[in-house]
Each structure stands twice: as C-alpha cells, then as structure tokens.
Amino acid sequence: MTKLDDVLSNIDANLDAALERLFAILRIKSISTDPAYKAECMANAEWHVADLKGIGFDAAVRPTPGHPMVVAHDRSVSGPSALFYGHYDVQPVDPLALWDRDPFDPSIQTMPDGAKIITGRGAADDKGQLMSFIEACRAWKAVSGKLPIPISILLEGEEESGGANLPGFLDAHAAELRADIGLICDTNMWDPETPAIQTMLRGLCGEEVIVHAADRDLHSGFYGSAAANPNRILARILSDLHDESGRVTLRGFYDGVPELPKTLREQWDSLNFSARSxxxxxxxxxxxxxxxxxxxxMVWSRPTCEINGMGGGYQGAGFKTVIPATASAKVSFRLVFDQDPHAIRKAFREHVHARVPADCRVEFLEHGAGQAIRFPIEAPAFGKARDALTAEWGKPAVFIGGGGSIPVTHQLKQSLGMDVVLAGFGLEDDRIHSPNEKYNLKSFHKGIRSWARILEALSR
Amino acid sequence: MTKLDDVLSNIDANLDAALERLFAILRIKSISTDPAYKAECMANAEWHVADLKGIGFDAAVRPTPGHPMVVAHDRSVSGPSALFYGHYDVQPVDPLALWDRDPFDPSIQTMPDGAKIITGRGAADDKGQLMSFIEACRAWKAVSGKLPIPISILLEGEEESGGANLPGFLDAHAAELRADIGLICDTNMWDPETPAIQTMLRGLCGEEVIVHAADRDLHSGFYGSAAANPNRILARILSDLHDESGRVTLRGFYDGVPELPKTLREQWDSLNFSARSxxxxxxxxxxxxxxxxxxxxMVWSRPTCEINGMGGGYQGAGFKTVIPATASAKVSFRLVFDQDPHAIRKAFREHVHARVPADCRVEFLEHGAGQAIRFPIEAPAFGKARDALTAEWGKPAVFIGGGGSIPVTHQLKQSLGMDVVLAGFGLEDDRIHSPNEKYNLKSFHKGIRSWARILEALSR
Structure with a gap:
C-alpha cells in the first residue's frame, strides 16, 4: 500500500470526526456583511486558529480594519509550495421564513434519491469546501507525520461583503504568503459525476445608489406628480441599464470583451450544456x-448587470399613499476578459447622474471591484491537479469557465504573481446565497480525498 | 348675546378639556392597514361610542368584515339634516426613527414663530379634524341643550387602508344614513389665514403588482443574465409608466380628462399659487x-401615477449578490373628472403583462378604486358654509380643488345621493402620512368654532 492509500483510508475512517468539526463552524453565525455578527466572525476565525494549531500549523488570527484573517503555515518539508485560500464568512440568511430548518443548526439529511446532504448556511460556501482541504492536511499529518508539500493557509472573513481588506493584506504580507501555486476550494463540479477545474472567472463591480428627492416622505395625493418621486427616478435608472436586445447600455461597457476563442468555444460546445435543464x-x-x-x-464569458436589491417607499402589508424621500438599489456587474471595473463604475455613475433631476441628489456606495481572470491551463500544476481529480472520481476532470467572481484569484495573481488551481466540489443545486443551502456528503468526503491526491501529485 | 356667541364662548372656555379628549384618542394606535393593530382600532371605535353617548347621541359600534364603523344619531330637532363623516384610523408610522418623539404620545409644542402645535400620528389626519366637529356638537348641546340641526355621524376605521367595506355599509344602511347634506373635515385650508371648501377631489386606483421569476433566490454570479431577474422586469414596468414628457402611458389613461373650464382656471389663477414655495x-x-x-x-386637476412602494432582493446593510425570486411594487393613480378607475386598473394590468417574460408570472392585489368628484358650488349649503367660515376667519373662504382622494365623498354621492361640504383646517406643513405629523392648535380651536358656526348657518 502506498502512503497515499493510507491517507485515503484514514480519511474514510475519520469522516464522522471531520463532520463534527464542520458542524462546529456551521453553528457560528459568521455573516460578514452585517455588523451585528462581528463577534461571531471573530469566534469563527479563532476556531480555525485552534484547529490548525492542533494539526501542527503555526496559526494566528491576523487583524484587519474589518473582520480578521486567519494565516497558518506548515513549511517543514521541501518541495513546491502552495497557498490555500478559503473564506470563513457566510451570506445573510434572509428570508429566514423560507428555510426548512434553522440555517445555523446543521444536520445530515437523506434526499429521496438516497443522497446524503449537509444542511446549513455556509455548508457549501465556503465552510464545507475549505474544510475539505484542511481535513486532507490533517489526514496526511496523521498518517505520515508531515505534509507532502509546504503549505500556507489564508482564510478570509469578508469574501461575502466586498473583501475590502484583502488586497492591502496581501500586499503587506506578500513575502510571507507567496507560494509556487495557489489552491482554492470555492467552485463547483461540472456535474455530480464530473470534477472540474475552473480556469476562467468573471470579475465584479458592485455599486449601491441612493436617490434623494424631497426632504421628507410626502402624501402622494397632495404632492403627486408635482414632487419628484425617487422610486420613479430609480426605476428609470435601472430600466435603462439594458436595451431591448438585453445588452448593457453603459458607455464603453463592452470594451475589452472579445468573442470566445475558437478552441474554448469548441471545448464548451462538447460539454453538451443544456439551457433547458x-x-x-x-x-x-x-x-x-x-x-x-x-x-x-451568458454565465461564463459574457459580462452581465444585475439588480441585486432595490427598495423605496412603503413595502409593508396593505397600502400607503406615500412618496418616499429616498429610494435605493444595489447593482452588480460581472466582468469578463479585460473589462476595467473602475471604468465601469464611472460609466454607471454617469448613467445615473444623467437621469437624476436637478433638484434631487444621488449618493453612491462602492461594494467591491475585481477584474476577470484566466489561468494558463498548460502549466504543470493544472495537469497534475486534473489527473488527481480524474483518479478520485473515475471520470476525466474538465477545465471550465464560471459565473461567480472570486476576487482573491485576481489579487493573488496581481499581488503575489501566483496562478491558482480552482478545484471545488459544489453542485448546481447547493442553493448557496439562498435559503436551504446544502453540501452533498459525497462532495465533502470525496473532496477531502481529492485534496489528499492533489497534494501528493503536486509533490512529484 | 346670541346663542351662537354663547356656544363660541363655551368652546373657548373648554378648550383644555377638548384637548384632553383628543389626546386620549391620539394615544390609540389605530393603524388600520396592519392587522397587528386590530384591537387598537376596535378600542378607538369604542372610545367614540362612549364619548358620543355622553353628548346625547344614540351611538354604536357597527361591525364590518374589517374594522368596525361608528354610527351615531341625534335627530331630536327638526330642520335640514346632516351626515358627518370622519375616520378614526391612521397611517403606519414607519420610518419610526424619523419621528422627534413617540408618534402615539401626543404633546403640545411651541414652534419658533410662537405657534402651538398638537403632535402625533393622526393629529391632523383625521383625529384632530373629526374631533373639531364633535366638540362643536358638544358645545351646542352644553349651551342650548340641543343641536341646531339633526345630525348623524359616521366614523370609518379603514380610510387609510383602502376602505373596502365602506360602499357595502353605505348601501346596506342607506335609509338610516341618508341626510340632506354631507359634512367632512379631512381637508386643508388654502393657507394658514384663508379657510377653504374643497369642491373637486381626485379619485384613486391602487394596485400592487408582484413579479415572480425563479422558484428561489439565486446567486447572481451563477445565474445572472441567463435567469430572469424580477427587479429588472419590475424596473422596466415602472419606468415605462411615464413617457419623456411626463405623461402616463397606459392605454386610454387620459380618456375623460378635459382641459380645465375657463372660469375655474381664472379662479385658480387668482389664488397666486407659487410652485416655488x-x-x-x-x-x-x-x-x-x-x-x-x-x-x-398637476396636484388638483391632472391625473397622476405614483410608485408608492417598491422592493425586491437584498435591501439590508452591505451587499448580497442575489437574484430574488420575486419583486413587488405598490402603484396608485389619482384620477380626475370622468376617468374610470376600473378601466385604468385593466390598462395597468395589460401594461404589466406586456412586459413580463413568458417563463415568469405576475400577481395583482387591488387597493381601492374611487372616481373623481365635483360638487355644485351654487347649492345653498355651500354658500352658507362659506359665509360661516368667512365670519370665523375674517377672510373670504375659497372654493378649491385638491390632490388627495376621499373616496367616501363619491360613495356618499353614489349610494346616498348626497352632496358633501368638505371643510377642513389642515395645513400644508402638517406632515400627514409622514413622520412628525402635527395639527395646529389654532386649527383645532378655530375648527371647532367654524363647525359651530356652520351648523348654525345650515339651520337657517
């Protein structure tokens, strides 16, 4: 039996203990976007530090102006080094009424098809995924007393709330964090049977716009039509973001957006993606x-514009004939290829200003900016990781695009000059960011095994 | 000294007691649109019954499928009869944080200019106004032992929430409620010195629209652009309600909307209304x-369309990259002349359906419908009321239009064949439907005196 086989057996034998650890952090309400959960975010960071110290990492909570980072190192072996990134924070849980059970009371459920799932906010995004990597490290240390390669771990607490402090942290600690390859577990399989490495990621530009009209709420019968209604102004701003053909109307929005290269187009066509399903x-x-x-x-290689939230005036039960003083919206742009998030933020603000009457004013809040990214799939680490995934899942792993933004990948490239292998075990139906988020037990179990294999492959 | 003079002196001498009664009902949270306040609405109705019985009215709480009516009669004298209508329910108080003090803890405050105001939700709309009529009745009974004319009083509890049960109640009790003239105190003065009788009222059509897209909230990175976003659909629906010239785009919206008659146009021009102020x-x-x-x-004789509320997706602090499953809006139309609220509701729904993609669905909730109304200012009751107001305020009372809708006026005309004298003492800065609602003490005091004079005038 090889050492890898021993590690895989150890993983199989200790799955219950791994689940207990995952449940412990799923119970922590680390909602980073809401200041009310600041202490829970800290508690989550401290949990990881204690856990990683237990495996033998040199780990510490590292303060930032926002929620802290966790940084851990175990570089006691030689060989090509890796920096693993994950995030311990989670999305808000509203609307709470749509959850089948308390989002912070994790459980194992059995689906009608017999599949077992881990339920709870963060089960997939990203607590279950990041623990799959840490459990692989634990198994290697348990079996062989050491890791296959030198590993550093960076866990962020603000991935779901703009990640404002990550770039500065990476810049300030570049020498400490730099490694030969980045590893991230925050993406999906191609389908439940087919592992995937995501090599293209869209960027993101998030904006909040608040339209201010009268200095108070007004009675629409007395002031209607004569007084500016911020709901109407905002509806126009938002409606005008797309033209009849579904294209985004912002000036220069499609600058730096080429048609898909023929080879990638052909590879994607071979995936037999079904829009219908x-x-x-x-x-x-x-x-x-x-x-x-x-x-x-649309979801992998085209830029998009979505209204993630909007609100103004009376939204309770019944009716209130009010003209509100303000209305606001949260808008995000997913960016591809060479689109510049800062140019797009500027174009959005021009679009808004052009639609706000002279006696009203507008306010903007910035919610993150990250450029799109593509990795060189011909580099050795990508081939090794693909082969390791193929061995675990018994089906060839594929290189794919993806719709979500993981701004850290761009920052790792820019600040630390690193390429990143994005291997994740999420599934399309995991309902991340939605009520009833889950992570398949199989994803967790085979995810741990996959990382154990990838670490071994990278050491060769 | 005439009997009227005695009545006016009695009103002056008992103002503090009248204020204590008003404060008692301002403390009752009779928010009709929110089911949580059902018991408070009932308590408010019961308070009026006890109070009116104390003056000698035959009064009772009268159930409806919603909040109850209060009906009271004192027809012990002969002469032309009147039906007074008021409403004891109030608007919601959100956003609560914008109130300078508890909206249900009324107080007297002195403004920088020395004017005294009564603060609290309902101070003007309509508790302070309706009590000005009841206090006038009380003074007449105290001084002369009887009212100048036969009076019935009808107090509604659902004026601020669509008034769904009023038409049926009027129809069912037409014989009991019918009188020679209707009296309502729920309108404004022309300015703080000039009393006014409103003889034109806009109608109202209220609609709530809910757009349903995916069967759950989605991650905008994974589904953005490919999946329909109800926020975007709703923004388009709402934005398209007006064209570039500010006209409402619904099919047939301006049917039955003539230009203003020349005589009224001239009278309104003489008011020297200042849009700037x-x-x-x-x-x-x-x-x-x-x-x-x-x-x-715009606010008196043109129809309008206002978005009173809209909302969809994440509206909390920070950012959430979600595509919501639903988005909704509350829209109201103020109607003039012969516009048909039912035709406009139909046209609105067609407008919506034309903008909802085939794989999404839409839901509508009806929130009231009332046609616009004009009263014959040449009828004797209007001249008598105008002269009484002129005598009290020392300045000629004016016949005006008005922006708000008081659907009951139309229903009194339609169900009971009655014209209505709309004489009110509200001021433009009363902030009704808004935080920090108030009613000037002078409005309350001289309002009571005005009604005492009008009742006497109507008896002649």
Missing amino acids: FLGAIGLSVPAGEKGRDALE | FLGAIGLSVPAGEKGRDALE
Whole structure:
C-alpha cells in the first residue's frame, strides 16, 4: 500500500470526526456583511486558529480594519509550495421564513434519491469546501507525520461583503504568503459525476445608489406628480441599464470583451450544456440575457448587470399613499476578459447622474471591484491537479469557465504573481446565497480525498 | 348675546378639556392597514361610542368584515339634516426613527414663530379634524341643550387602508344614513389665514403588482443574465409608466380628462399659487409632472401615477449578490373628472403583462378604486358654509380643488345621493402620512368654532 492509500483510508475512517468539526463552524453565525455578527466572525476565525494549531500549523488570527484573517503555515518539508485560500464568512440568511430548518443548526439529511446532504448556511460556501482541504492536511499529518508539500493557509472573513481588506493584506504580507501555486476550494463540479477545474472567472463591480428627492416622505395625493418621486427616478435608472436586445447600455461597457476563442468555444460546445435543464431546475425556461447568445456563454464569458436589491417607499402589508424621500438599489456587474471595473463604475455613475433631476441628489456606495481572470491551463500544476481529480472520481476532470467572481484569484495573481488551481466540489443545486443551502456528503468526503491526491501529485 | 356667541364662548372656555379628549384618542394606535393593530382600532371605535353617548347621541359600534364603523344619531330637532363623516384610523408610522418623539404620545409644542402645535400620528389626519366637529356638537348641546340641526355621524376605521367595506355599509344602511347634506373635515385650508371648501377631489386606483421569476433566490454570479431577474422586469414596468414628457402611458389613461373650464382656471389663477414655495417647503424646486402644466394643475386637476412602494432582493446593510425570486411594487393613480378607475386598473394590468417574460408570472392585489368628484358650488349649503367660515376667519373662504382622494365623498354621492361640504383646517406643513405629523392648535380651536358656526348657518 502506498502512503497515499493510507491517507485515503484514514480519511474514510475519520469522516464522522471531520463532520463534527464542520458542524462546529456551521453553528457560528459568521455573516460578514452585517455588523451585528462581528463577534461571531471573530469566534469563527479563532476556531480555525485552534484547529490548525492542533494539526501542527503555526496559526494566528491576523487583524484587519474589518473582520480578521486567519494565516497558518506548515513549511517543514521541501518541495513546491502552495497557498490555500478559503473564506470563513457566510451570506445573510434572509428570508429566514423560507428555510426548512434553522440555517445555523446543521444536520445530515437523506434526499429521496438516497443522497446524503449537509444542511446549513455556509455548508457549501465556503465552510464545507475549505474544510475539505484542511481535513486532507490533517489526514496526511496523521498518517505520515508531515505534509507532502509546504503549505500556507489564508482564510478570509469578508469574501461575502466586498473583501475590502484583502488586497492591502496581501500586499503587506506578500513575502510571507507567496507560494509556487495557489489552491482554492470555492467552485463547483461540472456535474455530480464530473470534477472540474475552473480556469476562467468573471470579475465584479458592485455599486449601491441612493436617490434623494424631497426632504421628507410626502402624501402622494397632495404632492403627486408635482414632487419628484425617487422610486420613479430609480426605476428609470435601472430600466435603462439594458436595451431591448438585453445588452448593457453603459458607455464603453463592452470594451475589452472579445468573442470566445475558437478552441474554448469548441471545448464548451462538447460539454453538451443544456439551457433547458439549467433553467428548468429553477423553474424558468427562457434565457434572459443578450439575444443571440447561448446560456452557457451568458454565465461564463459574457459580462452581465444585475439588480441585486432595490427598495423605496412603503413595502409593508396593505397600502400607503406615500412618496418616499429616498429610494435605493444595489447593482452588480460581472466582468469578463479585460473589462476595467473602475471604468465601469464611472460609466454607471454617469448613467445615473444623467437621469437624476436637478433638484434631487444621488449618493453612491462602492461594494467591491475585481477584474476577470484566466489561468494558463498548460502549466504543470493544472495537469497534475486534473489527473488527481480524474483518479478520485473515475471520470476525466474538465477545465471550465464560471459565473461567480472570486476576487482573491485576481489579487493573488496581481499581488503575489501566483496562478491558482480552482478545484471545488459544489453542485448546481447547493442553493448557496439562498435559503436551504446544502453540501452533498459525497462532495465533502470525496473532496477531502481529492485534496489528499492533489497534494501528493503536486509533490512529484 | 346670541346663542351662537354663547356656544363660541363655551368652546373657548373648554378648550383644555377638548384637548384632553383628543389626546386620549391620539394615544390609540389605530393603524388600520396592519392587522397587528386590530384591537387598537376596535378600542378607538369604542372610545367614540362612549364619548358620543355622553353628548346625547344614540351611538354604536357597527361591525364590518374589517374594522368596525361608528354610527351615531341625534335627530331630536327638526330642520335640514346632516351626515358627518370622519375616520378614526391612521397611517403606519414607519420610518419610526424619523419621528422627534413617540408618534402615539401626543404633546403640545411651541414652534419658533410662537405657534402651538398638537403632535402625533393622526393629529391632523383625521383625529384632530373629526374631533373639531364633535366638540362643536358638544358645545351646542352644553349651551342650548340641543343641536341646531339633526345630525348623524359616521366614523370609518379603514380610510387609510383602502376602505373596502365602506360602499357595502353605505348601501346596506342607506335609509338610516341618508341626510340632506354631507359634512367632512379631512381637508386643508388654502393657507394658514384663508379657510377653504374643497369642491373637486381626485379619485384613486391602487394596485400592487408582484413579479415572480425563479422558484428561489439565486446567486447572481451563477445565474445572472441567463435567469430572469424580477427587479429588472419590475424596473422596466415602472419606468415605462411615464413617457419623456411626463405623461402616463397606459392605454386610454387620459380618456375623460378635459382641459380645465375657463372660469375655474381664472379662479385658480387668482389664488397666486407659487410652485416655488410649494416645492421649496419640501426641499424641491422642479415640478416633476407633465411638461407644460403648472404645479397647481398637476396636484388638483391632472391625473397622476405614483410608485408608492417598491422592493425586491437584498435591501439590508452591505451587499448580497442575489437574484430574488420575486419583486413587488405598490402603484396608485389619482384620477380626475370622468376617468374610470376600473378601466385604468385593466390598462395597468395589460401594461404589466406586456412586459413580463413568458417563463415568469405576475400577481395583482387591488387597493381601492374611487372616481373623481365635483360638487355644485351654487347649492345653498355651500354658500352658507362659506359665509360661516368667512365670519370665523375674517377672510373670504375659497372654493378649491385638491390632490388627495376621499373616496367616501363619491360613495356618499353614489349610494346616498348626497352632496358633501368638505371643510377642513389642515395645513400644508402638517406632515400627514409622514413622520412628525402635527395639527395646529389654532386649527383645532378655530375648527371647532367654524363647525359651530356652520351648523348654525345650515339651520337657517
């Protein structure tokens, strides 16, 4: 039996203990976007430090102006080094009423098809995924007393709330954190049987806009039509973001957005992606984006603009004939290829200003900016990781694009000059950011085994 | 000294006791639109019954499928009869943080200019106004042992929440409630020195629209652009309600909307209405309605469309990259002349359906419908009421239009064949429906005296 086989057996034998550890952090309400959960974020960071010290890492909570980072090192072996990144913070849980059970009371449930799932906020995004890596490290240390390669771990607490402090932290600690390759576990499989490495990621530009009109709420019968209504102004701003063909109207929005290279286009076509089943799974059927583009292109390689939240005036039960003093919206842009998030923020603000009457004013809040990214799939680490995944899952791993933004990947490249292997075991139906988030037990178990294999492969 | 003089002296001498009674009902949280306040609405109705019985009225709480009515009669004298209508329910108080003090803890405050005001939700709309009528009745009974004319009183508990049960109640009790003239105290003075009788009222059509897209909240990174976003659909629906010139785009919306008759136009021009000071008082300067119309026309004689509330997705602190499953808006139309609220509701729904993609669905909730109304200012009751107001305030009372809708006036006309004298003592800065609602002490005091005079005038 090879040492890897021993490690895999150790993982199988200790799965219950690994689950107990995961449940412990799933119970921590580390919602980073809401200041009310500041202490829970700190508690989550401290949990990881204690856990990583227990495995033999030199670990510490590292303060930032926001929620802290966790940094841990175990470089006691030689060989190519890796920096693993994960995030311990989670999304808010509203609307709470739509959860089948308390989002912070994790459980194992059995689905009608017999599959077991881990339920709770953060089960997939990212607590379950990041623990799959840490459990692989634990198993290697338990079996062989050491890791296959030198490893550093960086856990962020603000990934779900803009990650404002990450770039500064990476810059300030570049020498400490730099490694030969980055590893991140925050992405999905291609399908429940097919492992995947994501090599293209869209960037993000998040904006909040607040329109201010009268200096108080008004009675719409007395002031209606004569007084500016911020709801109406905002509706126009938001409606005008797209034209009839579904294209975003901001000036210069498509600068730096080429058509897909032919080779990638062909590889994606071979995936036999079904828009019907992709949308059917969420109760929809008509791709809503740019006319003439297929749905896979829409979510992997085309830039988008989404209104993530909007509100103004009376939203309670019944009716209130009010003209509110303010209305606001949160808008995000997913960026591809060479789109510049700062240029797009500027174009958005110009778009807004052009639609705000002279006697009203507008306020903006910045919510993150990250450029899109592509990794060189011909580099050795990518091939090794793909082969390790293929060995674990018994099906060839694929290089894919992806819709979500993981700004850290861009920052690792820019600040530390590192490429990143994005291997994750999430599934499309994990409901991350939604009520009833879950992570398949199989994803967790085989995810740990996958990382054990990848670490071994990278050491060769 | 005439009997009227005695009555006016009695009112002056008993103002403090009248204020104590008003404060007692201002402390009752009779928010009709929110089911949580059902018991408080009932308590408010019961308070009025006890109070009216104390004056000698035959009074009772009268159940409806919603909040109850209060009906009271004192027809022990002969002469032309009157039905007074008021409403004991109030608007919600959110946003609570913008109130300078508890909205249900009324107080007397002195303004920098020395004017005394009564503070609290309902101070003006309509508790202070309706009590000005009841206190006038009380004074007449105290001084002369009887009312000048036969009086019935009807107090509604659902005026601020659609008034769904009023038409049925009026129809069912038409014989009991019918009188020679209707009296309502729920309107404003022309300015703090000039009393007014409102003889034109806009109608109202209220609609709530809920757009449903995916069967759950989605991550905008994974589904953005491919999946329909109800916020985007709703923004388009709302934005398209007005064209570039500020006109409402619904099919047939301006049917039955003539230009203003020349005589009324001239009378209104003589009021020297200042859009600058009207809008300046609320921090605005640019009339936002139809291009080519002046602001007085916008709020008195032109139909309008306002978005009173809208919301969808994440509206909390920070950011959440979500595509919500639903988004909704509350929209109201103020109607003039012969516009048909039902035709406009239909046109609105067509407008919405035309903008909802095939894989999404839409839901509507009806929130009231009332046609616009004009009263014959040449009828004797209007002249008598105008003269009584002129005598009290020392300045000629004016016949005016008005922006708010008081659906009951239309229903009194339609169900009971009655004209209504709308004489009220509210002021533009009363902040009704807004935080820090108030009613001037002078409005309350001289309002009581005004009603005492009007009742006497109507008896002649």
